[in-house]
Amino acid sequence: MRRSKVLLLGSILAFGAIVLPLAVTSYLAWRIADRYEEASLSGYAQLALQRATTSLAEIGKVLEQMNALEFETCSQQHIAAMRLATINNVAVDEIGYLNDQRFVCTSWGEASHLMSTVEVDFVLNDDLQGNIDVRPLGGYRHNMIALRNGRYNVLFDPRRLADVTVAEGDVGVAISHANGTLLSIGGNHDDDMREAVRRVLMQESDSDHRGSVAAEGDIVAIAIASKPPAFATVLEQGWIILPLSLALSALGISAITAMSRRQLSLASELASAIRRKKLSVHYQPVIDLKTGDCVGAEALVRWFKSNGTSVRPDIFVDVAEETGQIRALTDLVIETTMRELGPAMRRDRSLHVAINLSADDVSSGRFLPILERILARYDVLHEQIWLEATERGFPEMEAVRETVAKARALGFKIAIDDFGTGYSSLSYIESIRLDALKIDKSFIDSIGQDLATSSVTPHIIDMAKSLDLITVAEGIETREQLNYLEQHGVALGQGWLFAKAMPARDFVAFVAAHRKKISASGTA
Numbered sequence: 001m002r003r004s005k006v007l008l009l010g011s012i013l014a015f016g017a018i019v020l021p022l023a024v025t026s027y028l029a030w031r032i033a034d035r036y037e038e039a040s041l042s043g044y045a046q047l048a049l050q051r052a053t054t055s056l057a058e059i060g061k062v063l064e065q066m067n068a069l070e071f072e073t074c075s076q077q078h079i080a081a082m083r084l085a086t087i088n089n090v091a092v093d094e095i096g097y098l099n100d101q102r103f104v105c106t107s108w109g110e111a112s113h114l115m116s117t118v119e120v121d122f123v124l125n126d127d128l129q130g131n132i133d134v135r136p137l138g139g140y141r142h143n144m145i146a147l148r149n150g151r152y153n154v155l156f157d158p159r160r161l162a163d164v165t166v167a168e169g170d171v172g173v174a175i176s177h178a179n180g181t182l183l184s185i186g187g188n189h190d191d192d193m194r195e196a197v198r199r200v201l202m203q204e205s206d207s208d209h210r211g212s213v214a215a216e217g218d219i220v221a222i223a224i225a226s227k228p229p230a231f232a233t234v235l236e237q238g239w240i241i242l243p244l245s246l247a248l249s250a251l252g253i254s255a256i257t258a259m260s261r262r263q264l265s266l267a268s269e270l271a272s273a274i275r276r277k278k279l280s281v282h283y284q285p286v287i288d289l290k291t292g293d294c295v296g297a298e299a300l301v302r303w304f305k306s307n308g309t310s311v312r313p314d315i316f317v318d319v320a321e322e323t324g325q326i327r328a329l330t331d332l333v334i335e336t337t338m339r340e341l342g343p344a345m346r347r348d349r350s351l352h353v354a355i356n357l358s359a360d361d362v363s364s365g366r367f368l369p370i371l372e373r374i375l376a377r378y379d380v381l382h383e384q385i386w387l388e389a390t391e392r393g394f395p396e397m398e399a400v401r402e403t404v405a406k407a408r409a410l411g412f413k414i415a416i417d418d419f420g421t422g423y424s425s426l427s428y429i430e431s432i433r434l435d436a437l438k439i440d441k442s443f444i445d446s447i448g449q450d451l452a453t454s455s456v457t458p459h460i461i462d463m464a465k466s467l468d469l470i471t472v473a474e475g476i477e478t479r480e481q482l483n484y485l486e487q488h489g490v491a492l493g494q495g496w497l498f499a500k501a502m503p504a505r506d507f508v509a510f511v512a513a514h515r516k517k518i519s520a521s522g523t524a
């Protein structure tokens with residue numbers, strides 16, 4: 001990646017590191033507030049239900065007791081008993097005695113007035129008949145609820161049913177009968193809240209309020225509150241959000257800064273290493289599996305830093321590709337390889353060296369004239385050079401086909417690296433003329449193992465052979481793998497079983513020693 005790209009990506013990531021924690025923590029704060037609100041409304045509804053059912057049970061009991069008493073109708077004792085029951089039971093405000101829908105006496109004394117209505121608004125426990133909005137005689141300021149059983153009628157203040165103290169804001173509490181008759185509304189309520197309660201009872205949707213409902217028998221309790229806008233809830237939780245998101249953002253930004261710095265410094269260190277020709281090349285022997293002869297090598301770039309550490313090629317080759325330094329890297333590898341191995345290859349025309357190409361090299365083909373020039377300088381033949389391209393690096397098929405055709409026409413050998421790991425193996429192999437296939441190490445690893453790829457390996461080998469291409473197995477580490485590959489007719493192989501990649505001088509010595517060993521065993 002170029003410096004400007006790293007900076008741009010760093011800025012985008014930094015922006016994300018600020019916005020993302022803020023969004024996540026805001027969402028969490030909103031969820032926490034939402035849960036809290038839900039729990040507190042549910043608590044109010046339960047409390048109101050408990051209040052209402054206790055009061056109504058008390059009234060039901062008083063009515064039952066009164067019906068069980070036997071007095072002369074509206075005698076002094078009768079009226080005194082009704083008065084005493086009113087005084088002793090806080091849920092009861094007045095008791096009346098009925099004779100044919102007319103009150104003949106109440107807990108206040110003798111009376112003679114008709115019931116205000118004969119229609120029943122609700123029934124409790126199958127035996128208590130109830131009416132709401134009853135306007136009693138005797139100077140009460142509020143309408144009452146009447147509950148009747150037998151000849152007795154109890155009046156009580158409906159506010160007692162929903163008498164719940166709400167701690168915060170606009171929370172309304174209501175008690176209703178299961179048939180939808182609103183019995184009482186309390187808490188901090190207004191007309192809006194009444195309408196909201198009605199909507200909850202009618203199960204109508206209401207985007208401005210949220211409610212919680214609790215029910216027992218015929219009684220339903222509702223706690224309701226107006227919904228604050230989401231961002232207001234989030235702002236209220238600012239004390240959680242801000243420090244948390246600031247901490248997360250700081251963490252994210254420092255990680256991104258460190259990453260960008262590392263990327264920038266690795267890229268610029270690599271640029272300097274290439275410019276000062278501080279990269280080296282090691283050579284991994286390629287062995288003829290039939291004869292055991294060393295027939296060539298793969299050139300593998302190495303970066304040993306002056307401080308004694310080294311960077312893995314798969315890391316810095318990627319950086320070189322991303323930062324546009326890969327061309328210079330390829331050129332340096334070609335030049336170094338020819339300088340170091342050229343004389344040995346001139347002496348031994350059967351030796352080849354494989355050079356790794358990047359996607360950019362294969363697409364552009366611009367390295368070909370450079371390679372030609374250097375070959376001429378060291379008097380190395382074209383067919384001694386294998387050009388390795390990985391199938392993952394074939395973005396522009398047409399350009400690849402052109403470069404490969406040009407290179408083959410010049411006499412270079414073309415090998416596909418990591419065969420079997422790409423997506424389009426068959427399609428491009430049929431459309432491009434190649435010389436060799438390098439079977440990826442992952443397939444070699446699976447030999448003799450119970451791995452998912454194990455059953456694929458013989459097919460990959462057969463496919464490579466049926467295409468009449470030279471087959472090269474990569475990453476041979478065990479004798480078992482070697483025997484298997486020999487039996488399956490794989491031509492060439494490389495791997496730690498034979499040797500790791502080594503400096504040029506060691507490689508030349510390796511070839512000589514190897515040949516000596518082979519000829520000694522041949523003559524023996």
Ligand SMILES: Nc1nc2c(ncn2[C@@H]2O[C@@H]3COP(=O)(O)O[C@H]4[C@@H](O)[C@H](n5cnc6c(=O)[nH]c(N)nc65)O[C@@H]4COP(=O)(O)O[C@H]3[C@H]2O)c(=O)[nH]1
Pocket residue numbers: 284299300301312313314317330333356357358417418474475476477494495496497501
């Ligand atoms: N575990 C194990 N590993 C084995 C064995 N035999 C060989 N290897 C390793 O497998 C890798 C083979 O190279 P590759 O597939 O081309 O994969 C290469 C290639 O894609 C890239 N690379 C290396 N040199 C160059 C270069 O000069 N130019 C370009 N463009 N890429 C290069 O870096 C990759 C990694 O290279 P290395 O780290 O040198 O890793 C090398 C080699 O050291 C074995 O028996 N066991």
